[in-house]
Amino acid sequence: MxxxxxxxxxxxxxxxxxxxxxxxxxxxxxxxxxxxxxxxxxxxxxxxxxxxxxxxxxxxxxxxxxxxxxxxxxxxxxxxxxxxxxxxxxxxxxxxxxxxxxxxxxxxxxxxxxxxxxxxxxxxxxxxxxxxxxxxxxxxxxxxxxxxxxxxxxxxxxxxxxxxxxxxxxxxxxxxxxxxxxxxxxxxxxxxxxxxxxxxxxxxxxxxxxxxxxxxxxxxxxxxxxxxxxxxxxxxxxxVKAAQATGLEYELTGALGKRTKFQQTDLSQLVLLAESHLVDDSVATTGDSSRITDGTGAETADETETRPSLPETILLNDDTLLEQTEFTSSNPSAPGSRLKHIDPSSQPPLHPLDQCILLSMCLNVKNTSPSHGLTNEQMAPYIARVISHPRNWSVHTMALLLRSRLESARTRTVERSTLQLQALIDQMPTADSTLQERLLYFHSIPLPSKWELERELALRFLGLGVVRSALEIFERLEMWEEVVKCWGALERPDKAIAIVRDLLEGRKAEAEEVLSRGKITSEHRRQIHDTTREAKLWCLLGDLEPEHAVEHYERAWKISKGTSGRAMRSLGGYYFARGNYAEAITCLKRAVAINPLLSRSWFILGCACMRVEDWEEAKNAFGRCVAIDEEDGESWNNLASMYLRIGTPAHTEPKGGSREDGENTEGITGRDVKKSIPFENKMLAFRALKQGLKFSYDNWRMWSNYMIVAMDVGELAESCRALGRVVEQTSGKLGADSVDIDVLERLVNAVTRAAANPEDAAAEQGAVSSTALNPNDGHGLFRSVSTLIERTILPRVSSPRIFRAYGKLLTWQERWEEALAAYLDGYRSGRAGTMERGETDVEKWREAVGEVEDIVDVLRNFGPRAAGSRWRLQARSIVRTFMGRTKDFEDEAEWARLVELQEELSHKEEE
Structure with a gap:
């Protein structure tokens, strides 16, 4: 039924x-x-x-x-x-x-x-x-x-x-x-x-x-x-499903228009085309779809008589930026647009519920790149589409709030952003619209409470450096944690400590205590005192007095009767920072049991478990981190490291990471991966790192870890890509050390072990066609490795081993002249090529002798194949120059090898 x-x-x-x-x-x-x-x-x-x-x-x-x-x-x-x-x-x-x-x-x-x-x-x-x-x-x-x-x-x-x-x-x-x-x-x-x-x-x-x-x-x-x-x-x-349910059609595209007052040429501007299919029975009270605006999004006199009262919209009044984008094209830029019949400059009003859906798509304003979702620039058209046709008091309030948040980071709009937020706060107690209208779509938008709006305004003031104004609001709202931060910004921690102590000892009363002053205080009233809030104050005092932190946190835990997650989070962090990892784990496990939604608690718990080498518990902790916040790249990195450590001897020290807050994050070394680790764990680590790099694209340590694991699981193309990213990000500081030469040589070996002729290589692999190539081997990998060396590595750094690896790749291609040049470049940048007169280190000299013999062998083998090469003369010149610089080593046994090599080259030239 x-x-x-x-x-x-x-x-x-x-x-x-x-x-x-x-x-x-x-x-x-x-x-x-x-x-x-x-x-x-x-x-x-x-x-x-x-x-x-x-x-x-x-x-x-x-x-x-x-x-x-x-x-x-x-x-x-x-x-x-x-x-x-x-x-x-x-x-x-x-x-x-x-x-x-x-x-x-x-x-x-x-x-x-x-x-x-x-x-x-x-x-x-x-x-x-x-x-x-x-x-x-x-x-x-x-x-x-x-x-x-x-x-x-x-x-x-x-x-x-x-x-x-x-x-x-x-x-x-x-x-x-x-x-x-x-x-x-x-x-x-x-x-x-x-x-x-x-x-x-x-x-x-x-x-x-x-x-x-x-x-x-x-x-x-x-x-x-x-x-x-x-x-x-x-x-x-x-x-997205909500939009499908209501039939809302929307499309982010481009249309020609102007964004500034002095713009002469029309440029493509982002615009959101949207059309509702819901029937709106409130049109009679909010205006029909043919509404007229004055070019700034505000209604004309005829329209204002039919629409409901709305929150005040603060104008930008900037000397450069227009109030809104002026579109000069009646059609979107994309020729295949589903909504090409809509004029970007005159779009029909949307149903209020569809406006709520569009606003919900713009909630996460912290995004900074397309891989994380909508950027600020992409979100602005969504909000502008809603603001241009106000239909409901609460929805329009939410739209103005989101615009205020977007504009808070721009110099030209930060003033309007702050004034708009203040206007939204001021309108709350007014009766400019009916309660029924305000509640109509309240549950379809995340409208903040009155105190949260005021807190946001205070934080805006704090960001602008107006600390005193922020402090005044926080004190009125009795948000003591923020009050403490303000006094810290004013370099008065003593005032913060005094406030918290006064609250705890009764010398300073909160608002509800003031209201109840003079009334009968019964035992029953004391029993229902908000112990959770009192515990929070003790935690705050513990933050301010590190020397008594443990005492204050434990008292908070006792007062709350074991329910204060804040107390255990603070105590766990305190023990972790001082290296007491066993106690930190105990406290943090209690904290996450009370409130398992805070990813930072899980992260510190995972780091503490790493320190005591409990890999399984650490893996579970970092797994919870990424389940809560999928964009936490550091936790993905640490999770991968735990996969590579589970079931291995617990004797290795973790490698420091790049977490800005001072937390160590787990690194991966070649030694880690060479242990007897199940291949399944290696693949899990590879996938974890691959996921984490979507959100930490500029973290070179993660790319380095990814490179090593990818090499170990046979994903050589990905390892090649990772090596390129590491070189791009670190070559300026590390020079040639930015190249993991072992990885580079393995990549070159993977290419050169296949037959040079593509058809022969395909035949060796049993492929039916030369196009069926393995991207991690031979010709399938060649293009990636060649691009890596020629376009990424050599324009930035060089070393003898890099040149030799490049020479090997060129030799495989039978590009003899270029291969000879690469080997010679490697010799010149090596020990023998850079050795000066007066060198006294015998071991360095003996190593250099080996390099001379190697380059002569290269010239002997490849010189005859290089067109126009005078390889004998070049080889003799190399040996003669080296001997002339290192005459001080004539008494060494290896000197005879150089003499013999010189005579051999001279004899063959005479023949």
Missing amino acids: SLEIGPIEKTLLRGKWTAQIQDDTGPVADLAKAVVEGRFRDALTSPGAREVFHAKSATFDLPFDQAFHLAAPSTIQERDAELFRLILAVACLHAFVQVNWTGPDLDVQPLDVISLPSDASSDIVSEDFINQKAISELAQGGEPAYHLTKAAAFLRLAQILLALQYDRCHSASWWRLRTAFIHQQVLDEPVPQPSTLSASLQPLTEIFSAEPDLAGRLILEQGLIEHQLSQDRSAAEHF
Whole structure:
């Protein structure tokens, strides 16, 4: 039997009261309509709601999930009881969102909703008491909830109601997802979500397959929580699927246009062409598709009368840059564009949900290269496409915020970026748009909370060097960790220590302590004190006082009763930095057990396990690192090294890496790979390094490791490519040492062991055609090796062995003249060619004698084949010159060999 979602449930999910249920005047429908229209006070203070939230105890001394009867009122039919509780949960959730996210100010408080027994004392059970208790219970996974969160009881009530069993209302699982997403934003760090959460959403995908707007929302919101948990690849896949579900067509292409005021020539500019296929029933209130702009993206007077109020858009007002790109071409540059019928300068408005999808594709603004995803330049057209047609207050706010983040790194736009962020903060408490509109697409965008927006503004000030302004905001928000950083930037660590100690010792009170001052402080109140936040303060003090760090971290762990992940992370890092790896491993294992989503904890744990040569545990730790953050190239490198060490004797010292924060990362040496390592492990190491290099393309150490492992597993073409990258990046500092000559010689040997004639080589390999070549051997490898030497190595560095390897390659090609020249270059740069008069080192001289004999043999063998070569004369000249420079060694036995060689060459010339 297929599952069904009722019309009221769909209305709640969409946030719009539909005509389909207009005639339903039952108590449940009336309650749902009040919630959809944002009348939360009417919904939550109704008699039925107060009956559900009737407290069991007058002192409210039970946890929230045990404090209420939660029974549906007798006026509600049994078949509607689930729906009634779901509607109340949505009302509580959205009331919490209104007061902490969207604004305007909320007209209902938790004690207006909670029905206390008649003997309850207002001195004990106050709004502050209820809020403090809820914030304490919102701590999860060792991460505290933000202690200035307003009306936190509403979020707890929503969680409690949604945790009940729902057999009829199948959309409850979707509301659990939305609640979890909001809860994550209240915590200091994200924490893992139960696997049952995503599993419970699977049936809904099939239910909404025929309703593209709901299907798109569901997939999009799943992607948003994946992004919140740093699962960027999975999130990106969800965003693309959401676009497919709604039918959104989009294409990033180019069109002729101008970006600056003084630009004379039209150049190809990036533009996002996009077209919606969803039906938007809000067009009547937001303007039709033929909207007119004044060239800056702002509506004309006729249009502003029909669209809703929107956040203030700060103009750029730059003397060079235009407000937006002016496209002069009506067609995109790409001739095969699917959306070639769209004029880049006059695109149709997008459905707000499709705008949310486009904005979600631009969330990761830290990307710096195409291999990591969209760059800043590529993201700008996505945001501009949304900003050009504002359709919803919250969506437009998010678009302006993303643009502000993109512009924060550019000199010409940083001022507008900061002013825009300030304007977005100032608009939150205003009533310039309806609450219903603000909530309409709230769950489809990652709109930050009010305190996060202010924190972002303070960080922007800090980045601009306006430390005092940043400090003022952080102190008002009581974000003490950031306050400490500001005092550190001002070179006043003593002030930071004083603040934390005052907070811990009661000399400085936080806001909620100020509110409760003068009220009765009972034993019960002390019991519900937010120990998680107190533990964080002790950790902060430990960071500031390294000499007492262990004492402070351990006290934080004790106060939190073993739940403070921050305490164990800090203590583990402290022990690791001082070489106490066994203690570090113990602490870090506790930390990752509490919160396994923080990749840095796993990374340090892996490094600590390496130091004690526990390769298996280190491999598991680095495996978790790359599972959390696929772009962590250092962890991929270390993971590869662990594959090469598992099952081998534990006696080798790790080679230092290039981690900027001082952490050692594992290196790979030729000795590592030569051990008796299973070939399967070698291939796993090869694949790990190959993956890691996508994200650490400029890390020459990783390329060096990759070169060695690729050589060992037979991927010689990849080893050749890696050697080229190492030389390109290090030749300026290391010179000839940048070339691993052993690897180069093995590459040349792999080429020259095949027959020089391609047809003969193919016949030897049993190939049916000369085109069926092995890219890691013979003629298949030749082009790569030849390019490596001629275009990468020799223009940068040289050495005798490099020239000899090149000469061998040329000899294989029967390019005799060039081969002779290469060998001679090698001789001239070698010991014999550079030896000066007065040399006294006998061993160096004997080695040089061998080089002279070698070059004479080369001339004797290849000289006759080189056209126009006077090889005898050249050989005699080499021997005579060398003997003339080293007459001091005439008494050595090897001198006779030189005399004999000279006589032999002279005799043959006379013949």
